Amino acid sequence: MNWTKQHPAWAMFAAMIGLLVFLWGLAIPLSLAPAPIGPAAQQFAEGARVTVLLTLISGTVGVVLGVLAGLGKLSSFRLIRWVCDFYVWLIRGTPLLLQILFVWLAVPQFLPDSMQLSDFSCAAIALALNIGAYNTECVRAGILAVPQGQVEAARALGLSPFQCFMDIVLPQSMRVALPALANNLASLVKDSSLAYAISVVELTMVGYRVQAESYQPIPVFVTVAVIYLILTTAFTTLTAALETQLDVGRKR
Amino acid sequence: MTPDNPKPIIVARNVSKHFGAFRALNDVSATFNEGQVTAIIGPSGSGKSTFLRTLNRLEAHDSGSIQVDGIELNDNLKNLDAIRREVGMVFQSFNLFSHLPILRNVSLAPIRVRKMKREEAEAKSMALLERVGLKDQAHKYPVQLSGGQQQRVAIARALAMDPKVLLFDEPTSALDPEMVNEVLTVMRELAHTGITMLVVTHEMGFAREVADRLIFFDQGSILEDSAPQTFFTNPEHERAKAFLAQVRHGF
Numbered sequence: 001m002n003w004t005k006q007h008p009a010w011a012m013f014a015a016m017i018g019l020l021v022f023l024w025g026l027a028i029p030l031s032l033a034p035a036p037i038g039p040a041a042q043q044f045a046e047g048a049r050v051t052v053l054l055t056l057i058s059g060t061v062g063v064v065l066g067v068l069a070g071l072g073k074l075s076s077f078r079l080i081r082w083v084c085d086f087y088v089w090l091i092r093g094t095p096l097l098l099q100i101l102f103v104w105l106a107v108p109q110f111l112p113d114s115m116q117l118s119d120f121s122c123a124a125i126a127l128a129l130n131i132g133a134y135n136t137e138c139v140r141a142g143i144l145a146v147p148q149g150q151v152e153a154a155r156a157l158g159l160s161p162f163q164c165f166m167d168i169v170l171p172q173s174m175r176v177a178l179p180a181l182a183n184n185l186a187s188l189v190k191d192s193s194l195a196y197a198i199s200v201v202e203l204t205m206v207g208y209r210v211q212a213e214s215y216q217p218i219p220v221f222v223t224v225a226v227i228y229l230i231l232t233t234a235f236t237t238l239t240a241a242l243e244t245q246l247d248v249g250r251k252r
Numbered sequence: 253m254t255p256d257n258p259k260p261i262i263v264a265r266n267v268s269k270h271f272g273a274f275r276a277l278n279d280v281s282a283t284f285n286e287g288q289v290t291a292i293i294g295p296s297g298s299g300k301s302t303f304l305r306t307l308n309r310l311e312a313h314d315s316g317s318i319q320v321d322g323i324e325l326n327d328n329l330k331n332l333d334a335i336r337r338e339v340g341m342v343f344q345s346f347n348l349f350s351h352l353p354i355l356r357n358v359s360l361a362p363i364r365v366r367k368m369k370r371e372e373a374e375a376k377s378m379a380l381l382e383r384v385g386l387k388d389q390a391h392k393y394p395v396q397l398s399g400g401q402q403q404r405v406a407i408a409r410a411l412a413m414d415p416k417v418l419l420f421d422e423p424t425s426a427l428d429p430e431m432v433n434e435v436l437t438v439m440r441e442l443a444h445t446g447i448t449m450l451v452v453t454h455e456m457g458f459a460r461e462v463a464d465r466l467i468f469f470d471q472g473s474i475l476e477d478s479a480p481q482t483f484f485t486n487p488e489h490e491r492a493k494a495f496l497a498q499v500r501h502g503f
Contacts, residue, residue, distance in 0.1 A: 149343060149345055149347035150349060150350070152310055152343070152347060153341075153343060153347035153348075153406075154349070155310070156308055156339075156340070156341040157340075157360075157361035157365065157409070157410075158336040158337045158361060158365040158413065159361060159364055159365060160333070163364050163365075167349075167360060167364065168349055168351075171351050172351050175351070246351070
């Protein structure tokens with residue numbers, strides 16, 4: 001991790017380019033592998049793309065949800081606090097698989113027939129809601145860690161509460177919250193595999209299908225595991241570099 | 253330094269403030285004129301910092317009224333924003349924005365609040381940093397500076413908003429002794445520019461030399477309000493005499 005500390009901008013750049021090249025070109029090396037991997041190379045590559053897309057979309061929405069609910073938990077309005085508490089309590093207290101199934105099977109009953117969600121959207125919504133609840137506590141802890149004097153200085157200079165939050169509190173809270181948020185993101189990469197239960201063809205589902213056709217679980221699941229490891233490594237490099245960027249000006 | 257026709261800029265009438273059962277401010281009334289440099293002294297817990305913090309509503313007063321530059325200080329956010337634009341504050345613990353470089357610390361408020369263009373705000377901030385002797389530190393982060401340097405940046409940051417009034421809340425109390433003077437030098441220069449200053453301080457030498465007026469707080473009230481010379485040579489109240497006897501070794 002030392003390299004990412006010394007060159008955070010390069011590390012972020014390299015991780016992002018690496019991730020893109022990996023997703024784009026994954027099928028080429030895989031297609032050279034012997035059966036059962038080679039013939040299914042395109043499926044693996046497509047599965048990895050779906051996994052990354054699920055992670056990125058629900059991860060981004062999850063951070064926004066986490067910031068909103070984290071702020072809401074610190075609100076001076078009891079109703080807002082209550083709603084946010086309820087959200088976190090509900091999500092943390094029920095299994096992710098149940099949440100995914102609920103969004104997929106139960107939510108369509110509330111929606112008009114003209115407005116039905118794709119399987120992928122259902123998975124993305126459930127995952128975003130789930131990670132958002134876990135992010136809430138990280139963000140809340142981060143906000144509480146910002147010294148009161150920073151807020152007083154910003155307010156005394158005439159910054160509005162919103163400007164004060166965006167310019168001072170949020171960036172400083174992220175320094176504290178980011179390690180925990182990165183942890184949640186790494187979990188999300190893997191938790192996205194639960195979307196297989198609602199027939200989203202992501203990486204784990206591809207592996208399951210390929211081994212079901214070939215009866216060779218060992219090479220198939222090893223390949224899937226290696227792809228997951230490469231993806232989580234890229235994501236953690238990205239977040240570690242981001243952490244170093246945000247860490248500027250802090251006592252060490 | 254007081255002009256011939258003094259124009260009041262801060263008018264506090266019967267201001268009271270409680271923290272639970274503790275009476276931090278007890279019916280405090282005072283008027284501060286434009287260009288006046290006032291030193292506010294007193295034992296700790298006497299309400300002097302609380303009084304200063306009510307003047308830009310970092311603490312809300314429970315009763316009484318405060319007017320700054322003719323604007324009533326109350327829950328009306330428009331009034332509050334208008335007042336905070338005119339009143340700068342320098343804190344005991346500097347409170348520089350730790351995640352921003354020095355230059356950004358100074359230029360942030362002019363850009364956000366005064367809607368100044370970035371280049372313009374940065375040029376102005378550089379000029380202010382030069383004035384406090386820190387031009388070459390502009391691209392460092394607060395943690396890389398000494399306490400005295402940080403406090404000088406904090407003064408530049410407050411000045412960047414062109415305030416009419418500057419509030420100093422024990423600006424040298426958190427500094428190592430050898431850094432006190434560099435901050436006092438900047439403040440001394442400021443005092444001669446005609447800006448209105450209210451300085452809560454334990455620096456008796458500074459109060460005596462630079463201030464036009466001296467206010468002594470005790471138990472939430474203003475006990476003495478006089479010229480510094482009068483106060484230091486001939487205090488009226490026993491409590492002020494006792495306080496001076498305690499701090500006299502300081503000058």
